[in-house]
Amino acid sequence: MNISVTFFKAVKNFLLFLFPLSFFILGLVTISDYNVNWDEPEHFIRGQAYLRYFLHRETNYTSLPFYKEFRQYIQDRRVKPTVALPRYSIYQDANQNGSYYLAHDSGHPPLNDILAALFNYIFYQKLGIVGDIEAYHIFNITVSSIAVLVIFLWVKREYGLFASVIAVLSLVLQPLFFAESHVNIKDPAETAFFTVSLYTFYRGIKDKRRVWILVFFFLATKLNVIFLPIIVIPWFFAYCGNFATFVSQKKLLLPLLLYPLVVFSVFFITWPYLWLDPIHRILQMFFYYKGIGTAITNTQPSSFYIMGINTYPWQTILFTTPIVILFFSIIGLLSVPFVLLKERSKVSFLIVLWFFTPIVRATLPGSSIYGGIRQIMEYMPAMAMLAGMGAHRIVMLLQSQKAYMGRIAQVGILFLFLPIIAKMISIHPHENVYFNPLIGGLSGAKEKNYPYWGFNLGSSYLSAVRWLNTHAERNARVGLVIATATNIPKIYFREDIEFHNGAWSGSERKGEYLIEAVYNGWIRDWYYAGEYVDTVLLPVYEVKVDDVPIVKVWKNDDKHAIEKYLHEKEIDATEITWKKEKESFFITFNNIYEIMRVIILYRSDGCRPFEKGRVLRSVDGSAWTAEREPIRQSMYSEMKFSYPFVARKAKYISIIAPTPCTFTIDGVQAAYVQ
Numbered sequence: 001m002n003i004s005v006t007f008f009k010a011v012k013n014f015l016l017f018l019f020p021l022s023f024f025i026l027g028l029v030t031i032s033d034y035n036v037n038w039d040e041p042e043h044f045i046r047g048q049a050y051l052r053y054f055l056h057r058e059t060n061y062t063s064l065p066f067y068k069e070f071r072q073y074i075q076d077r078r079v080k081p082t083v084a085l086p087r088y089s090i091y092q093d094a095n096q097n098g099s100y101y102l103a104h105d106s107g108h109p110p111l112n113d114i115l116a117a118l119f120n121y122i123f124y125q126k127l128g129i130v131g132d133i134e135a136y137h138i139f140n141i142t143v144s145s146i147a148v149l150v151i152f153l154w155v156k157r158e159y160g161l162f163a164s165v166i167a168v169l170s171l172v173l174q175p176l177f178f179a180e181s182h183v184n185i186k187d188p189a190e191t192a193f194f195t196v197s198l199y200t201f202y203r204g205i206k207d208k209r210r211v212w213i214l215v216f217f218f219l220a221t222k223l224n225v226i227f228l229p230i231i232v233i234p235w236f237f238a239y240c241g242n243f244a245t246f247v248s249q250k251k252l253l254l255p256l257l258l259y260p261l262v263v264f265s266v267f268f269i270t271w272p273y274l275w276l277d278p279i280h281r282i283l284q285m286f287f288y289y290k291g292i293g294t295a296i297t298n299t300q301p302s303s304f305y306i307m308g309i310n311t312y313p314w315q316t317i318l319f320t321t322p323i324v325i326l327f328f329s330i331i332g333l334l335s336v337p338f339v340l341l342k343e344r345s346k347v348s349f350l351i352v353l354w355f356f357t358p359i360v361r362a363t364l365p366g367s368s369i370y371g372g373i374r375q376i377m378e379y380m381p382a383m384a385m386l387a388g389m390g391a392h393r394i395v396m397l398l399q400s401q402k403a404y405m406g407r408i409a410q411v412g413i414l415f416l417f418l419p420i421i422a423k424m425i426s427i428h429p430h431e432n433v434y435f436n437p438l439i440g441g442l443s444g445a446k447e448k449n450y451p452y453w454g455f456n457l458g459s460s461y462l463s464a465v466r467w468l469n470t471h472a473e474r475n476a477r478v479g480l481v482i483a484t485a486t487n488i489p490k491i492y493f494r495e496d497i498e499f500h501n502g503a504w505s506g507s508e509r510k511g512e513y514l515i516e517a518v519y520n521g522w523i524r525d526w527y528y529a530g531e532y533v534d535t536v537l538l539p540v541y542e543v544k545v546d547d548v549p550i551v552k553v554w555k556n557d558d559k560h561a562i563e564k565y566l567h568e569k570e571i572d573a574t575e576i577t578w579k580k581e582k583e584s585f586f587i588t589f590n591n592i593y594e595i596m597r598v599i600i601l602y603r604s605d606g607c608r609p610f611e612k613g614r615v616l617r618s619v620d621g622s623a624w625t626a627e628r629e630p631i632r633q634s635m636y637s638e639m640k641f642s643y644p645f646v647a648r649k650a651k652y653i654s655i656i657a658p659t660p661c662t663f664t665i666d667g668v669q670a671a672y673v674q
Helices: 002-016 018-029 040-056 067-075 098-104 111-126 132-159 161-172 175-183 187-207 210-219 223-240 243-248 250-257 259-269 278-295 312-320 323-340 347-361 379-401 403-415 418-427 441-447 461-471 527-536
Strands: 477-480 513-517 539-545 548-555 576-580 584-604 614-618 640-656 663-673
Touching: 018 132, 018 161, 040 098, 040 111, 111 132, 132 161, 132 175, 132 187, 132 379, 161 175, 161 323, 161 379, 161 403, 175 187, 175 418, 187 210, 187 223, 187 347, 187 379, 223 347, 312 347, 323 347, 323 379, 323 418, 347 379, 379 403, 441 548, 461 513, 461 539, 461 548, 513 527, 527 640, 576 663
Parallel strands: 477 513
Antiparallel strands: 513 548, 539 548, 576 584, 584 640, 584 663, 614 640
């Protein structure tokens, strides 16, 4: 009998954990569908450097067997190594090693980086059960799954099993959360630490258990915990309710008073960079966060600001949250006043504070947010809990009328989540570009030029790489248009493919492939920053979500260029005049042309005459338009300065370049199209 009871209890517990466990398993199954994002390589490199320092007290990798051969192979994978290479990570970088970070580190605390490197060290380097990149991403999925598990347990404890299922669905079916839990080393982990910190504090106070407070100490070490007091202090006093209850918590007061010391200790111990100059470097970190949190103001159009308050976070939540989650979370929010007085734990009050705090701090005058709402992802677990509360409230109201109506409502509510499940399957693995029907999906967001539509931090590159691995000819050359080569791991490409940004040949069209993610503002009106490829070339491959391309591949050759641009013509030298003044150089054409490039032949004493200058053009000599394309070193070769345009109408070109350089102009050439 006892065996049967134990068995059925184990089965019940397994079924209860089925939803959180399913998220973890699904994350592992889909782990190879995502690229690294733009931020991750730097964090992986730093994590490996610090991990080696902690494990071996070494600040470089020179003692690793065949490390030099491994780095040579990573640099050029077409040359086969002569020895069997150990499993090292491509992010164990010889230049950015421990010595580098102990002297030059900055930015975010490295705990996430170190933990991700530890997962790589165990699951890839030692066990070899997953690939190099996937091993880092197991950390992302693991901490995100812990957040899901905590939400499940918390809501089940307060509102029952059905509410906890809805809360979990409302978190994992947030498209941004699902995608970023694979490829974002910062924000989902911050969200998980924030979630578990609140839960352990809540349990410590409610259950009067020091052990929960102790766990809270060690979890609340991320910098966003400076916002935890805004949530937990009001809730703490609301929970106590009166002085007698407050006094009953006195055995927890000493641990709470030690909280700042413990948090600082964990923070300090896990960041060796701070050890050599603690005061200066800690202040440096706080100024860094102050800068990214307040200095980048008005990152959205002025229409988003009302009396200095930025409505962008609220609008983005409205347009990127699946409608079913929006609906139930609003119901949950509206139900709080009705349930708060009845709740002994006052947990609904804590959830409301939790939901509003990260959003409000991003909307206040002087604050900033960019790249979407991933930076304030901490609100998502609270919103999921509100959705669980809302669904629970509806079921309870119907069940009070007729018992069977509550059961029917539960089934009906679960079915309401099917459309977002189907949508996420259809756009996988690009869930982080999702917009809901309130704005018309991604196509509606693009049509309205909504800030950061399509912005995915480069996670869409992998689809392009896999297409190239299947379709590109042998020994093909590949580069990125505006991103850096570190944004795609070389190991993703076929070994014969040469991948580096030096492959770019511009208007010479030497046949290289070019990749770029497409999003709001990706083209910067610069020749080298998207304008050339998007104007002159036809894509050979593109990935679309809601009929909107989010990543494209171009082949830079004549076959894939628009016909107009295959017939560039030289302007006759007799139609070009120029004059040089003190800080300016003027070029005049006899007619208005669609200019493709201007070449200036010069002689000098070794200097470059137009560095740090501005290029302007005009069709009438009075109204001038400044080109945004900066003057680059690559524009110079063999006493030639070549500035590119993409069919810019001009009769006059002006280069304003204050310089002490002594130079002589030997001639000016220009090409145009009709």
